[in-house]
Amino acid sequence: MSNAPSPIIPLTISALLAELTDYTIPIYQRNYAWAAPEIEQLIQDVIDYAKSSPDKRYYIGTLVVSADTSKARSAFITVDGQQRLTTLFILHAVLRQKYGSVxxxxxxxxxxxxxxxxxxxxxxxxxxxxxxxxxxxxxIMAAYDICQLALEDKLTLERIDIATFMHYFYEHVVIFRVGLRQDTDLNHYFEIMNSRGEQLEKHEVLKARLMGVFNNDVEGARYRACFARIWVACSNMNRYVQHSFPKQQRHYLFGDRDWNKLTIASFDDLVSTIHPEEGIIEGTGVSLSAILSDSDKSLIPVEQDDDNERFHSVINFPNFLLQVLQLEVGTVEIPLDDKRLLDLFQAYMPDEKDERITFVKSFIFHLLKYRFLFDKYVIKREFSTEEDRWSLKCLRWYSPKPNQETVGYVNTFEKSEGAVYSDNRRILMLLSMFHVSHPMQSSKRWLHAALWYLSQQSEVHAEGYVAYLERIAKSFVYDLHLATDKQNGYLTMIHQPVFSRRAASRLDPDKLRFGVINNNLIFNFLDYLLWSKHKDTNNRIRCFEYTFRHSKEHYYPQQPTHPEDIIAEKHLHAFGNLCLISHERNAQLNNALPVDKRKYYSNDKPIDSIKLYLMMQYPHWHIKEIEEHEEEMLDLLKAHM
Known part of the structure; x- marks a missing residue:
């Protein structure tokens, strides 16, 4: 039997499904783990390509397999790509059962x-x-629900009909099936696949293109060395950027014996740390030739700090590059779509040589500037030994004893770690509200808003930051998602210096009904208003934290066990009967009556939703209570317009 690998075969989704082939996901692979961010992004990618390039193929990735000769018919063991394959399988099931795919x-x-x-x-x-x-x-059940909800929401939002989506999905989305040699040790191969990171990605191509504008002389070499240093430092989004520079450079770049402020004002400031005669970066003892040769691994060595696994960023590096490009471009709205990373940068690169150099120098400096602001003033997910929580912390140098140096992470706006009444906590609540409402990387316009505001301040004060984030939240909710007439785009709302007063008549109550609500920010913003209102008097509300909740739940169920308990859709789908919970909770409680849901949420369970928590305070729940609660919630929303 030949040990030659199978050929690389491009398969449309239609062809993949039509094959008389079994795919087995082996036990050594992790179980299915994709959630809303990954699934929604996949669906969004298909929609984007169906709209922008309806006649072109979209290559969705690779499926690495090994032939399974123990089966009677064609069979493969899935070695890499099972998360994507399982999602495609689930999405097809939704299209077949809900939309009649044949x-x-x-x-x-x-x-x-x-x-x-x-x-x-x-x-x-x-x-x-x-x-x-x-x-x-x-x-898997949660993925099935997410596919249904995301399809419905995105098809409506993107104004694309289901027939167009299905045709593109089945006939133009392509996955590459790659066969391994039959004598491959699959367990070992799987370990290698999970530890690899050497693929040339779009942002690496972009890096080479941008560095290529500098001349091939000594000055150009210094520019490329400094460019590479900044790029590599900024590319690891899960560690504070200071840690990616050598210790002596941290004192120069981020404040001597401080490390908590950016002290340079331009790319040329950074380049000035290089001794042109010696070709050595100041304070490092590393030559330019060592920096420029080989791969990024030969760059200036840094200490092994512990924050690489302690913190997790809310955005990846390619999308952060697009955020910086958007900030550089200004008022022209660009798609935050990393599939188009190279094309988007190419569109804004000047044609003239000197202008290109100016553009690249400006971009790389601002990449460092915005990355520093991001680390200090935007939330991260912090993992400790016992739990993980949202955090808003900055990195600081300090010397506890003579001749002893260390760093610590402290709340950005105060020293106390447990202050639940603080401005730091309020900013953390607002930022996490935005993040869980927009889990897709391409929808984080709120992050552009935060970085734009921070860049405009000579000194960032908590009160001003809170006020701006609240104003942005109101603009997104009232002027975009609930308005009878959408007057402005995202960038207009973000850059508008004065926010006009809104008339209550501009709020469209029909947009609050089930099946019409187009963004979870509405629920999450309402929870923020309720948290602000009740946190001083209710400990459970005070300790509320945002989580990824994507399921719009009917508190009074749509399909109660007994038919005589069914209520009219007018009340069933009303905002007063709706709340936001996780798909897991929705699966467990879907058809339970309110009395049973109250029993489930015992006092020791965290609150999924403050709105739901208040609904559960009613001893009985029926039409009268639905109407009363809705009126109270609408009054609160109108009071903050």
Whole structure:
């Protein structure tokens, strides 16, 4: 038998599904783990390409497989790409069951030694979820729900019909199937695949293009060295940028014996630290030739600090590059779509040589500037030994004893770590509200707003930052999502120096009904208003934290167990009966009556939603309570217009 690898085969989704082929996900791979950010991004990518390039193919990635010769028919063991393959399988099931897709499916997908996951996939494929959702794998059922909700919301928002989406999805989305040699040690290969990081990505191509504008002389070499230093330092979004510079350079760049402010004002300031005669970066002992040769791994060595696993960024590096480009471009709105990273930068690169150099020098300096502001004034997810929480902290140098240096992470706007009444906590609440409402990288206009505001301040004060973030939240909610007439785009709202008073008549109550609400920010902003109102008097509300909740739940159920308990849609789908919870909770509580939901949320369970918490304070819940609660919530929204 030949050990030659199978050819690389491009398969449309239609062709993938139509093959008489079994795919098995082996036990050594992690279980299905994609959630709303990844699934929504996949659907958004398909929509983007269907609209912008309807006749071109969209290459969605690779599926690495090994032939399984133990099966009677064509069969593969899935080595890499199972998360994407499983999602495509689930999305096809949604299209078939909800939208009437008639595409043939002979392909089968199975989990090895995971009967719960396997049963769930088969139930979804057959459209027969008969046992009740608690009997199935939570993450897969959640993905099924997310696909349904995201499709409905995005098709409406992007104004694309389902027939167009399905045609493009099945006929133009392509996945590459790559076969391995049959003598490959799959466990070892899988370990390598999970630890690799050497693929040439778009941002690496962009880096080479931008560095290429500098001349091939000594001055150009210094420019390229400093450019590379900044680029590499900024590219690891999960560690504070100071840690990616040598210790002596931290004192120069971020304040001597401080490390908490950016002291340079331009790219040339950074270049001036290089001794042209010696070609050595000041304070490092590393030559330019060492910096410029080989790969990024040969750059200036840095200490092994512990924040690389302690903190997790809310955005990845390619999308952060687009955020900086948007800030550089100004009032021209660009798509925050990293698939178009190279094209978007090319569109704004000047043609003339000197202007290109000026553009690149300005961009790389501002990349460092905005990255510093991002680390100091934008939330991260912080992982400790016992829990993970949102944090808003800055890095500071200090010397606890003579001749002893260390760094610490302290709340950006005060020294106390546990202040629940502080401006630091209020800013953290606002930023996490924006982030969980817009989990996709391409939808983080709020981050552009925050960075733009921060860049305009000679000194950032908590009160002003809070006021600006609240104004942006109101603009997004009242002038975009709930307005009877949408007057402004994102950039106009972000850059508008004075926010006009809004008339209550501009708020369209019909946009608050189930099936019409187009953004979870509405629920999350209302929770922020409720938190602000009740945090001083209610400890459970005071301790509320935002989580990723994407399921719009009916507190009074749509399909109660007894038909006589059904209420009219006018009340069922009213805003007063709706709240935002996780897909997992929705699966568990979907058809439970309010009295049973109250029992589930015992006093020791964290609050999913402040709005839901207040709804559960009613001893009874029916039409009268729905109307009363809705009026109270609408009054609160109108009071803050």
């Amino acid at each position: 595409r043939e499916q002979h392909m089968k997908l199975r989990f090895q030694c995971r009967p719960l996951s396997d049963d769930t996939l088969q139930a979804i494929a057959n459209g027969n979820i008969a046992k009740g959702r608690s009997a199935y794998a939570t993450t």
